[in-house]
Amino acid sequence: MRYINLDHLKLPEGWQVRADAAVADGPGKIDDHSDVWRDLKRPLKELSHNKCYYCEIIQERSDGAVDHFRPKSKYPWSAFSPSNYRFACTFCNSVRTDAQNGKSGGKGNTFPLLDETKRATCFDEEADESPILLDPGKPHEPGFIDFDETGGAIPTHSEEAHAGRYRRATESIRLYHLDHADLVDKRKTLAVSIKRKFAAADRLFPQTESGNADIDNSFSDHVRSLANCISEGAELSAFARRILAGHRDVLWVENLLRSA
Numbered sequence: 177m178r179y180i181n182l183d184h185l186k187l188p189e190g191w192q193v194r195a196d197a198a199v200a201d202g203p204g205k206i207d208d209h210s211d212v213w214r215d216l217k218r219p220l221k222e223l224s225h226n227k228c229y230y231c232e233i234i235q236e237r238s239d240g241a242v243d244h245f246r247p248k249s250k251y252p253w254s255a256f257s258p259s260n261y262r263f264a265c266t267f268c269n270s271v272r273t274d275a276q277n278g279k280s281g282g283k284g285n286t287f288p289l290l291d292e293t294k295r296a297t298c299f300d301e302e303a304d305e306s307p308i309l310l311d312p313g314k315p316h317e318p319g320f321i322d323f324d325e326t327g328g329a330i331p332t333h334s335e336e337a338h339a340g341r342y343r344r345a346t347e348s349i350r351l352y353h354l355d356h357a358d359l360v361d362k363r364k365t366l367a368v369s370i371k372r373k374f375a376a377a378d379r380l381f382p383q384t385e386s387g388n389a390d391i392d393n394s395f396s397d398h399v400r401s402l403a404n405c406i407s408e409g410a411e412l413s414a415f416a417r418r419i420l421a422g423h424r425d426v427l428w429v430e431n432l433l434r435s436a
């Protein structure tokens with residue numbers, strides 16, 4: 177997961193008028209106007225470089241969906257609010273069971289709160305809620321999820337020191353299905369590739385000041401390839417950054433993490 181700035185979402189011409197009309201039609205007819213949020217799928221998807229906001233997998237062949245972060249069944253007043261939309265893949269958005277490990281995941285209509293008595297009954301009360309699910313629309317929240325080198329998603333904070341953040345990360349990993357076996361495998365494969373690229377570049381680094389252009393170019397190619405892995409548009413870029421950060425004691429890696 178990485179931060180998606182929804183302020184940059186471009187609404188198609190005339191969209192707000194259609195959304196207002198859908199709201200005016202009343203909460204009982206929300207699903208009759210599903211075309212309204214579906215019409216934002218493309219701009220939402222473009223914001224994340226075609227990646228699911230939750231798992232960072234590029235959705236090329238699958239369509240993905242517009243997920244209502246606050247489910248429209250529980251928060252009908254936010255059904256047509258673009259700030260409530262997240263572009264999501266089927267694994268993160270729909271409830272399903274992983275055939276390989278038998279674990280269930282997928283957000284569905286779930287929206288747990290740290291304090292269920294504070295559940296909003298209108299838009300203004302949403303600000304008083306403390307949602308458990310981590311929100312890719314908030315810049316500080318994706319960082320609550322960390323990864324290990326085998327591709328697993330884990331909470332960044334310890335249960336002892338930060339019980340609330342630990343719980344939010346643990347529940348989010350489960351509900352967004354970030355521990356799905358295919359996803360863990362993909363991360364693991366990426367980790368191997370990053371480590372190889374790092375090793376190749378690091379072998380060349382001591383010779384890069386010798387005036388040999390071939391060595392300089394070869395080093396640059398490896399570093400450029402690593403920069404691509406951690407760039408905003410790359411699949412699983414948060415994980416890639418995490419793996420590379422394992423070598424941040426190396427000067428050129430620290431510089432790369434700072435600049436890319």
Ligand SMILES: [Zn+2]
Nearest residue numbers: 228231265268
């Ligand atoms: Zn996903």
